[in-house]
Structure formats: C-alpha cells, structure tokens
Amino acid sequence: MTPGAHAGTMRVVVIGAGVIGLSTALCIHERYHSVLPSLDVKIYADCFTPLTTTDVAAGLWQPYLSDPSNPQEVHWNQQTFDYLLSHIHSPKAARMGLAPVSGYNLFHEAVPDPFWKDIVLGFRKLTPRELDMFPNYSYGWFSTNLILEGRTYLQWLTERLTERGVKFFQRKVESFEEVARGGADVIINCTGVWAGGLQPDPLLQPGRGQIIKVDAPWVKHFILTHDPDSGIYKSPYIIPGIQALTLGGIFQLGNWSEANSIQDHNTIWEGCCRLEPTLKDARIVAECTGCRPVRPHIRLERERLRFGSANTEVIHNYGHGGYGLTIHWGCALEAAALFGKVLEERKLLTMPPSHL
Amino acid sequence: MTSEWSQTLFPLCPMCVYVLKEGFYNVINSRPRGSRICTPPLRTAVKRPMDAARVAVVGAGVMGLSTALCISKLAPRCSVTVIADKFSPDTMSDVAAGILIPHTYPDTPVHKQKQWFRETFDHLFAVANSAEAGEAGVHLVSGWQIFRSIPTEEAPFWADVVLGFRKMTEAELRKFPEHASGQAFTTLKCEGSAYLPWLQKRVKESGGLMVTRRIEDLWELHPSFDIVVNCSGLGSRQLAGDSEIFPVRGQVLKVQAPWVKHFIRDGSGLTYVYPGTFNVTLGGCRQKGDWNLTPDAEMSRDILSRCCALEPSLQGAWDIQEKVGLRPSRAGVRLQTELLARDGRRLPVVHHYGHGGGGFCMHWGTALEATRLLSECVQTLRTPASKSKL
Numbered sequence: 092m093t094p095g096a097h098a099g100t101m102r103v104v105v106i107g108a109g110v111i112g113l114s115t116a117l118c119i120h121e122r123y124h125s126v127l128p129s130l131d132v133k134i135y136a137d138c139f140t141p142l143t144t145t146d147v148a149a150g151l152w153q154p155y156l157s158d159p160s161n162p163q164e165v166h167w168n169q170q171t172f173d174y175l176l177s178h179i180h181s182p183k184a185a186r187m188g189l190a191p192v193s194g195y196n197l198f199h200e201a202v203p204d205p206f207w208k209d210i211v212l213g214f215r216k217l218t219p220r221e222l223d224m225f226p227n228y229s230y231g232w233f234s235t236n237l238i239l240e241g242r243t244y245l246q247w248l249t250e251r252l253t254e255r256g257v258k259f260f261q262r263k264v265e266s267f268e269e270v271a272r273g274g275a276d277v278i279i280n281c282t283g284v285w286a287g288g289l290q291p292d293p294l295l296q297p298g299r300g301q302i303i304k305v306d307a308p309w310v311k312h313f314i315l316t317h318d319p320d321s322g323i324y325k326s327p328y329i330i331p332g333i334q335a336l337t338l339g340g341i342f343q344l345g346n347w348s349e350a351n352s353i354q355d356h357n358t359i360w361e362g363c364c365r366l367e368p369t370l371k372d373a374r375i376v377a378e379c380t381g382c383r384p385v386r387p388h389i390r391l392e393r394e395r396l397r398f399g400s401a402n403t404e405v406i407h408n409y410g411h412g413g414y415g416l417t418i419h420w421g422c423a424l425e426a427a428a429l430f431g432k433v434l435e436e437r438k439l440l441t442m443p444p445s446h447l
Numbered sequence: 448m449t450s451e452w453s454q455t456l457f458p459l460c461p462m463c464v465y466v467l468k469e470g471f472y473n474v475i476n477s478r479p480r481g482s483r484i485c486t487p488p489l490r491t492a493v494k495r496p497m498d499a500a501r502v503a504v505v506g507a508g509v510m511g512l513s514t515a516l517c518i519s520k521l522a523p524r525c526s527v528t529v530i531a532d533k534f535s536p537d538t539m540s541d542v543a544a545g546i547l548i549p550h551t552y553p554d555t556p557v558h559k560q561k562q563w564f565r566e567t568f569d570h571l572f573a574v575a576n577s578a579e580a581g582e583a584g585v586h587l588v589s590g591w592q593i594f595r596s597i598p599t600e601e602a603p604f605w606a607d608v609v610l611g612f613r614k615m616t617e618a619e620l621r622k623f624p625e626h627a628s629g630q631a632f633t634t635l636k637c638e639g640s641a642y643l644p645w646l647q648k649r650v651k652e653s654g655g656l657m658v659t660r661r662i663e664d665l666w667e668l669h670p671s672f673d674i675v676v677n678c679s680g681l682g683s684r685q686l687a688g689d690s691e692i693f694p695v696r697g698q699v700l701k702v703q704a705p706w707v708k709h710f711i712r713d714g715s716g717l718t719y720v721y722p723g724t725f726n727v728t729l730g731g732c733r734q735k736g737d738w739n740l741t742p743d744a745e746m747s748r749d750i751l752s753r754c755c756a757l758e759p760s761l762q763g764a765w766d767i768q769e770k771v772g773l774r775p776s777r778a779g780v781r782l783q784t785e786l787l788a789r790d791g792r793r794l795p796v797v798h799h800y801g802h803g804g805g806g807f808c809m810h811w812g813t814a815l816e817a818t819r820l821l822s823e824c825v826q827t828l829r830t831p832a833s834k835s836k837l
Contacts, residue, residue, distance in 0.1 A: 162733065179622070179760070180622070180759050180760075180761060181759060182755075182759050182763055183763075184706070184760045185704070185706040185760050186757075186763065189706075190707065190708060190760070191709060192708050193589040193633075193708070193709065201773045212616065212618050212619050213613075213615070213616055213618075213619055213631055215611070217611075218610065218611055219609060220610055221610050221633070224576055225591065233611055233633075235589075235619070235709075238706075276640070307581065308705065308724050308725070309580060309581055309584070309585075309586035309723075309724040310586065311586065311587065311588050311589070311708045311709075311722065312708075319639065331708060333705055333706045334705055349566065358751040368576065368577060368578045368579035368580075369575070369576070369577070369578060369581055369586070371578040371581075372578070372582070373581065380769075395756055407563035
C-alpha cells in the first residue's frame with residue numbers, strides 16, 4: 092500500500108505517549124481537524140501513563156537557569172507558561188494536574204537573574220529573614236510558578252484525544268520505515284530518550300533521575316537548591332504535587348538504569364531532610380526512576396525520508412531534557428506549524444494557511 | 448522586652464521559642480537565628496515543691512492551652528491544671544483557620560498589637576521550621592490579600608512581620624479581574640485541630656493536668672487553687688460578668704482541594720480561601736450578636752459561590768464540611784488581674800480573653816503577657832507583707 096493512496100488523506104502517526112507525543116497529537120488535531128476532515132491521527136507507543144518518563148517528573152514549570160543555546164526555546168517556554176496560565180482560572184485546572192505554586196530557588200552566592208524571571212509571576216530576591224530558614228544558602232529567589240503533574244496531565248490529554256477519536260496502539264516501533272510502509276503520511280517522532288533507536292543521535296543521552304514521593308501536605312512551597320559545582324538537578328529539591336510531595340536531586344548523565352538505587356535514595360533523603368527538617372516524619376508513598384532525554388538543544392525539525400516510491404515526512408520533537416513539561420506546548424505549536432507546511436506543500440489545505 | 452523578662456524569671460528557654468537578637472537559647476542544636484523547638488528539659492521530672500502555687504487555667508482553646516504551656520515553662524514553681532468543658536476537637540479554636548493575618552483591636556494600642564503579633568509569628572515560625580511542624584499543624588503559606596479599590600494605607604502594621612510583603616504585580620492581579628490592587632506575602636497557618644493537641648501534649652509533659660469539667664462560677668476553684676487564669680472566651684460573660692464580650696458568628700466550609708497551595712483573602716475579610724494541612728478552609732461571615740451554632744445551608748452556598756469567584760478551581764472541591772464558630776469579640780483583649788473577694792476569701796484571677804477573630808494571630812504574645820501577670824500574682828502571694836500590685 093502506498094502512502095497517500097486516497098486523495099486528500101492525511102494519516103499521521105505519533106510515536107511516543109509521553110507529554111511531548113500526546114500534546115503534539117492534540118495540538119495538531121485541534122488545529123487541523125476542522126480544515127482537513129480526512130485527518131487521521133494515531134498514537135503508537137510501547138508504554139503509556141503511568142509508565143512513561145513524564146510520569147516520573149515532579150512537574151514544576153521552570154526552565155534551566157542558563158540561557159538555552161537555541162533562542163527559540165525561550166519563546167516556547169513562554170508560550171507554554173501563558174497557555175497553562177490561561178487555564179488556571181478554569182474549574183478543570185485540577186483535573187489537568189495544574190495549579191499555581193510558589194517557592195524558593197536557593198544559591199550559595201549571588202547569581203544573575205534567569206531569562207524566565209518575567210515569565211513567572213512575582214519574581215523577587217529573598218529577604219534576609221527568608222534566607223534564615225535555609226542556613227546553608229546565602230542568596231535566592233522567590234517566585235510563583237506552576238505545577239503540571241505529569242501523570243494527571245497525561246490522563247487528561249488521553250481523555251481529550253480519545254474524545255476526538257484519536258486511537259492509541261501499544262506497540263514497539265523498530266523503524267520509521269515500518270510505520271511508513273504501514274500507511275503513515277507523516278510521522279511525529281516523540282520517542283524521547285529512546286530516539287536513538289530509530290535513528291542514531293550522538294547528541295542524545297539519558298540523564299537519569301530518581302525521586303521519592305512522600306505524604307507531607309503541610310509543605311506548600313517548592314524549594315530548589317543549586318550548586319554550580321554539581322550541575323542542574325544534582326542538588327536537593329522539594330516540589331509539592333497535587334497530592335504528594337516529590338523529593339529529588341539526582342542527575343546522572345549516561346546512566347540508562349531504570350531501577351531505583353539505594354544510594355540515590357539516601358542521597359535524596361538526607362539532602363531533602365537537611366533542607367526541610369519538617370520531613371522527618373513524612374511517610375514515603377512511592378519511589379521511581381526515569382531517564383531525562385538530554386540534548387544540547389531540542390531536536391524539533393522536519394526530515395523527509397524516502398521508502399520505496401513515496402516520501403514520508405518525519406517531524407522530530409525530542410530531547411527536552413528535564414524541562415519537557417515546561418516547554419511542551421510551545422514545541423507542540425511549532426511541530427503543528429511544521430505539519431501545516433507539509434499540508435501546504437501537498438496542497439491539502441482547503442483554507443488559506445494564514446487562517447490558521 | 449521579651450528577652451529581658453525571660454532572663455529574669457527563667458534563664459534557660461528549653462521549650463519555647465524566643466528569637467533573641469544577640470543569640471539564641473537552644474540546647475539541642477546549633478542552628479543560628481530562627482531557632483528551634485527543643486525537647487523538654489529534665490525539669491519535667493522535678494517534683495514541684497510544697498509551696499508551689501496551684502494555678503487553674505479555665506478554658507482549653509488556643510488561649511487556655513498556650514497560657515498553660517507558658518506558665519509551666521516560665522513561671523517559677525507553679526502547678527498547672529487546665530479545666531474546661533470542651534477540649535479539641537470541640538472548641539472554637541478548632542473551627543478557626545488559624546491564618547496569621549491580624550485583625551485590629553480599636554481599644555488596644557497598635558504598638559502592643561504589633562508586639563503580640565511579632566511574638567506569635569516568631570514562635571510559630573520556629574515551630575514551622577522544626578521537625579515538630581507536621582505534628583503541630585504549623586506551616587508557611589504564601590498568597591494574596593486583594594482589594595476591590597486601592598487601600599488608603601500604604602502598608603498595614605504587620606507588613607514587616609510577615610515575610611516578603613510587597614504589592615502585587617499587574618500580571619498577578621490579572622488572576623482577580625474584579626480587584627484593583629493587592630498584597631503578596633508569606634505567612635503562617637496554625638491549625639487548631641493539630642496545634643491544640645500538640646499544646647496539650649507539651650503541657651502534660653511539663654506536669655500539667657487536664658480536667659474536663661464545666662465551671663459555672665470561678666469561686667468553685669477556691670480553695671483548691673491559688674490563682675485562676677480565665678481563658679474562657681465567651682464564657683466570660685458568665686464567669687467574669689463581662690457584658691462587653693459578644694459573639695461574632697463565623698461559618699466556614701472545610702473542603703478537600705489539595706491543589707490549592709495559596710491563600711486568598713478579600714480585603715474586607717469576609718471571603719477567604721486558606722489551604723491547610725488536612726483541608727482548605729473557605730469563609731466566611733461576620734454576624735454580630737448571633738449565638739447560633741448550627742450551620743446555615745444558604746450561607747454555605749453563598750460562601751462556596753464567593754470563594755469560587757476568587758478561585759474557580761474550587762468547583763472541583765469535595766468532602767465539604769460546614770462548621771460554625773463564635774468569635775469571642777471585644778473592643779480590646781482583656782489582659783488584666785482582678786482580685787476576687789468574698790466573705791474574707793480572696794482569689795486572684797488573671798483574665799486573658801476577648802481576642803475576637805484575632806486569636807491565633809496574637810495568642811503567644813498575649814499568653815506571655817498573661818504569664819507575666821500571673822508571675823506577679825505568685826510573687827504577691829509569696830510576700831503577703833509587701834504592697835500588692837493588684
């Protein structure tokens with residue numbers, strides 16, 4: 092069967108059901124379904140929530156401290172925050188796993204303000220009395236960010252996609268060719284840390300993280316510590332979720348192990364209890380490990396592949412490191428824009444592109 | 448003032464939290480400033496000497512229990528018995544949200560209110576940062592106080608006591624389209640349902656006793672007790688013959704909405720959302736002179752509707768429970784010693800009541816002051832020939 096055999100058909104397969112896969116699928120369907128009735132979107136993944144990398148993430152909206160190497164990422168972060176902020180007034184916010192959350196970023200010495208200081212709300216420096224709460228730190232920020240809990244958000248995205256008739260298939264994809272020969276016109280590659288299995292990418296590496304979830308409902312603020320010698324996520328952090336509190340502080344580049352490590356458990360527990368003594372009696376409810384898809388910058392671009400006599404468009408959208416939830420919607424919008432270009436080129440749009 | 452006093456009466460502060468400017472008293476660990484709660488000292492094992500003053504604290508709400516604790520830690524050689532008809536979870540303090548945002552008392556000088564608030568804030572701040580925080584139900588919470596118009600005063604008297612007080616930004620105000628201005632800060636929440644049992648436990652560890660009994664007349668406590676500390680709130684209408692104290696009825700909803708991490712308070716004080724450890728408190732109302740303890744269904748609907756207008760995600764709240772409390776209101780807090788006399792008998796009474804809706808905000812500061820008054824009574828009892836300060 093050759094792809095595109097039916098005139099005007101557009102069969103899209105999204106590979107990956109983490110936050111990137113599901114949000115990109117939703118964004119494309121929302122934008123193009125009404126102008127392209129033949130649009131058919133399917134999701135192929137070997138694992139779904141609660142077993143994806145997204146499910147392990149604490150879900151705090153916050154980019155890295157340093158400027159991204161690709162300036163477009165600043166824009167995508169902003170778009171995501173604005174999109175999420177527009178939903179916090181809605182009664183459905185909690186069902187999305189979304190809520191505002193305030194908290195502390197702590198440092199051992201003064202640092203420049205981050206590029207996202209005007210994206211979050213109420214960004215300011217910490218006062219001396221606030222710093223007194225954290226004896227090992229001498230400088231910091233207070234801001235109001237957002238929580239977007241991975242598991243809850245994936246469930247919500249799944250519901251929205253199912254409502255729209257998007258079908259999910261549990262399968263391990265071994266190659267783009269297999270998906271193309273199966274009839275896909277466009278493949279959206281959201282395979283995260285495993286993208287190298289479909290196409291070698293030396294820039295992509297696992298950034299293993301482990302987290303402990305505890306029951307500590309009196310903790311209402313996030314606390315992120317930073318140690319310039321260790322690097323991002325290697326210093327203890329505490330992030331409140333809707334129900335449970337996430338404790339973390341592990342980032343191991345190149346480690347593919349998805350098993351919990353006792354040593355890492357101790358590192359997290361001791362670091363977080365030193366930071367927040369009130370955790371002493373908190374009950375542990377879960378512990379998990381995930382591999383962040385680390386890359387110097389996100390791979391978000393088109394690639395045209397040829398299998399047999401037809402062209403298959405692949406839109407890559409992977410490599411979001413530890414800030415996938417933070418940047419996901421901006422990337423989904425960009426992927427949808429790239430998809431729009433494909434439709435234009437194939438003259439499939441019944442409306443002029445500017446309408447979109 | 449606090450530190451001088453504590454050095455006079457009781458040089459070591461083993462339990463309470465005093466954030467002293469020059470240093471700190473903490474026998475357990477070396478955390479500088481912003482001190483900690485220590486474990487109780489060996490003192491609890493020491494028997495009270497025969498000439499211990501026998502103190503009865505009437506009332507087991509936040510005032511009774513915190514005063515009992517201050518007395519057992521700070522007043523020399525006193526035995527403390529807390530007597531009340533109601534203990535947690537059946538007191539008015541259990542209904543209160545316990546958020547530290549002060550009201551103002553028209554008859555109390557502002558500097559005094561500020562002092563009490565600061566002492567209370569410092570005490571609870573140390574608890575919140577200690578390993579006891581979860582058990583005591585004390586934690587930090589950030590949020591917003593919002594006004595429909597621009598308030599006349601630049602900043603309230605307590606602005607430099609809470610943390611990070613500042614005006615809200617335009618972007619933050621967009622969350623509240625019907626409000627023109629607001630203040631953002633971090634304060635403390637102290638939940639009666641956890642804090643009261645925690646106080647009780649600490650009082651008992653210091654040798655204090657709890658007795659469930661309804662007192663109809665303070666003279667019932669004579670001669671078993673030498674001094675009475677009256678923390679009976681609205682009960683003082685009867686027990687102290689005080690017609691100046693009256694109820695201001697408050698109804699609240701305690702709901703499950705664990706995604707709400709910030710407090711929101713309308714500047715009028717009538718509508719508020721206060722997230723706590725176990726639930727979120729939604730309020731409220733202020734009905735002067737109303738003694739009715741039964742929840743009103745229409746008021747509940749109104750509260751939920753007003754709170755959802757501020758925080759629409761509350762439409763998803765579940766397990767909604769209605770509670771009613773009567774604020775023991777008075778133009779000013781009564782902190783005063785009175786010497787009751789009848790048929791040749793004498794009974795000193797330290798009155799400590801009338802905090803209205805500001806009980807949790809001021810409780811530790813006023814408990815310290817009540818303890819000072821009590822210590823003066825004890826001194827007077829022990830030196831009958833000296834001139835009485837009463």
